[in-house]
Amino acid sequence: MARRIYDKEHVKAPGTPLSSKEMYQLPGTIEYTPVAKYRFTTGQALSKFLEELKRGRIAGRKCNNCGRVYVPPRMYCEFCYKPTSEWIYLEGTGTVVTAVVSYIGTARERLEKPEIIGIVKLDIDNKEPQGYDFPGLFHRFCNVSEDDVKTGKIIGARVRPRWKLEEERKGDITDIECFEPIEG
Amino acid sequence: MTSSRVGIISIGWYGFSPSTPEVSFREMMFESSNRAYSAVGIDPRKEVDAFVVCQEDYWEGIAITNEFAPEPLGGVLRPTVTIAGDGLQCIVTAYQLIKTGYFDIVAVEAHSKASNIATLSKIYEIALDPHYVRPLYAKNPLFLAGLEARAYMERTGAEKYHLALVAVKNKNNGLNNPRASYATPLDLEDVVESKPVIDPLTSYEIAPFVDVSITFLLAGEESARKFTDTPIWIEGVGWSTETGTGAIAWHEWGRMRFLRDAANQAYRIAGISNPARSFDFAEVEDRFSYAELVALEELKLAQEGTAHILLESGDFDIDGYLPVNPSGGSLSIGVALEATGLVRILEATLRLWSMELVEEAEGRAVVASWRGIPSFSGGVVVLSL
Structure with a gap:
């Protein structure tokens, strides 16, 4: 197949080039910004969870049928399809399952300080985490280096929550500032 | 199959x-x-x-x-x-x-x-055609219901009080229904003397949300x-969509052709040839008063242009020839967003079950639901004991 060779001098497109500003002024697009506001009812499980965060406690719901613990809590067990049985409170210590370094924000803007986020499998009654049925929290990590994440060293590390000062807590998942490694 | x-x-x-x-x-x-x-x-x-x-x-x-x-x-x-x-x-x-x-x-x-x-009203706005309907948006999405109601009245000769009678019937019917949050004893005067929200509809004739x-x-x-x-038993099903608000000017105002289509399909599957004489009751679209009358005609439960006359003569009352929305309908129960159709089928099913208990009768009902403004989508099911 013959290759067409373009001579830059001769391929100037016909017509008048437009700047992007000019382009978006053409009647080819219509701009619209949706106004969609919601007030989500947190419900039985999550409202208690958020209230307990304010007190510096992590609350979960346990299904006595299969033994699963839900954090954040749920009033029903999705596996057994029964109402969960009781409230339990967790120390908050746990083990890192996976983590990632994020260098950009939601608008793809470069972050000044990269964010490290991941999943923590929380301890229950000091048992070793195993299987699929231990509760996991999605959260930020601090005192963890980019290298710890990129080398995979962080996976399996023991961590605990760093709480905000009591007067700064407002019943929000960010009442836990982050999870940080337990020294030693 | x-x-x-x-x-x-x-x-x-x-x-x-x-x-x-x-x-x-x-x-x-x-x-x-x-x-x-x-x-x-x-x-x-x-x-x-x-x-x-x-x-x-x-x-x-x-x-x-x-x-x-x-x-x-x-x-x-x-x-x-x-x-x-x-x-x-x-x-x-x-x-x-x-x-x-x-x-x-x-x-x-x-x-x-x-x-x-x-911002419920703004969500309705987002449902409108973005190219030329949204920029002309008439302040609230109910304008579409007003256009339909006016065109329906013009075509059939129905008066404002006929539309009001739908609200009177359904709001009172709901008084016997524990699921009807918006039921209330209402007479014709209450409705016709209240100010229109969007002419010719008053607030009594527009179902609230639930x-x-x-x-x-x-x-x-x-x-x-x-x-x-x-x-x-689900004896027949039908569903249809007309066109979006992008072709709003093409819509046949004062009609619900998608319900006619859906009904024809459901009747064919159910083997019903004379709909007006086939059902013990009907649970049909009534999120606006006029919609019930239009739906009854599209479902062939009333002849073209006669639904308002039959309504006035009491045919659609709870003890009439064909009770329509004996549950109180959306006007009494409320509009449940996408669950609205399920509300109607729920009410029809419970009523059929209660007929079985009391009369040990055969029972058959037709249910019709519209997806509401600004849609031209709807469906029909035929249910029987």
Whole structure:
């Protein structure tokens, strides 16, 4: 197949080039910004969870049928399809399952300080985490280096929550500032 | 395709209240579903073959909201599908699944957390054609209902008081229904003397919103008989969409052609040739007063241009020739977003069950639901004892 060779001098497109500003002024697009506001009812499980965060406690719901613990809590067990049985409170210590370094924000803007986020499998009654049925929290990590994440060293590390000062807590998942490694 | 009939074997619900601050939408879905399964002793984790959910992202405030459907229904890692449409369409989908012969028991859920939407009117705006209808937006989405009502009146000679009579009938009917939050004793004077919200409709003639979750269990004939002595059979189904608001000028104003289409299809499947003489009662669209009258004509329950006359003569009263919306309809119960169609089927099913108990009678009902403004979509089902 013959290759067409373009001579830059001769391929100037016909017509008048437009700047992007000019382009978006053409009647080819219509701009619209949706106004969609919601007030989500947190419900039985999550409202208690958020209230307990304010007190510096992590609350979960346990299904006595299969033994699963839900954090954040749920009033029903999705596996057994029964109402969960009781409230339990967790120390908050746990083990890192996976983590990632994020260098950009939601608008793809470069972050000044990269964010490290991941999943923590929380301890229950000091048992070793195993299987699929231990509760996991999605959260930020601090005192963890980019290298710890990129080398995979962080996976399996023991961590605990760093709480905000009591007067700064407002019943929000960010009442836990982050999870940080337990020294030693 | 199997020749097996499809029956409704159980229904669970939670809510029917203007707001439900005590539960999250997921907890509400669990409550209605758990009730539906428990009533017939079905374990959704093992015995339900598929789950069908009607919900829409903007109502939920969650994009890709289908991901939230399985968990509260017991459908995690099981065949689950979400349809962005009125709950009646989900019943139709479940019916089709069972008819394939590959699914025996199918759960259907739809819910409304309308109380969680802070900018409901703006959500309606987003539903309008973005190119030329939104820029002309007439301040609130009800203008479409006003246009329909006016065109309907012009075509049939119905007066404002005929429309008001629909509200009077339905608001009073709802007084006997524990699920009708907006029922109230009402007389014609109350309605005609109140100020129009969007001419010719007054606030009594526009259904408010309600929070509810409803779960149905449908089954093929053999299983249906195993789980209950009184399945409600789905004899016919139909659904249709006209066109979006992008072609708003093409719409035949004052009519609901999509309901006519859906009804023709449902009647054909059910083998009904004379609809006006085939049903013990009807639960039909009434989120606006005029809509009930238009729906009755499109469903061929009244001859062209006569629905308002029959209404005035009492034919559609709860003790009339053909009771229409004996539950109180949406005007008494409220509009439950995508669950509205399920509300109608729920009310029709409960009424058929109560007929069976009291009269040991045969019973047949027609249910019609519209997806509401600014849609031109709807469906019809024929139910029988």
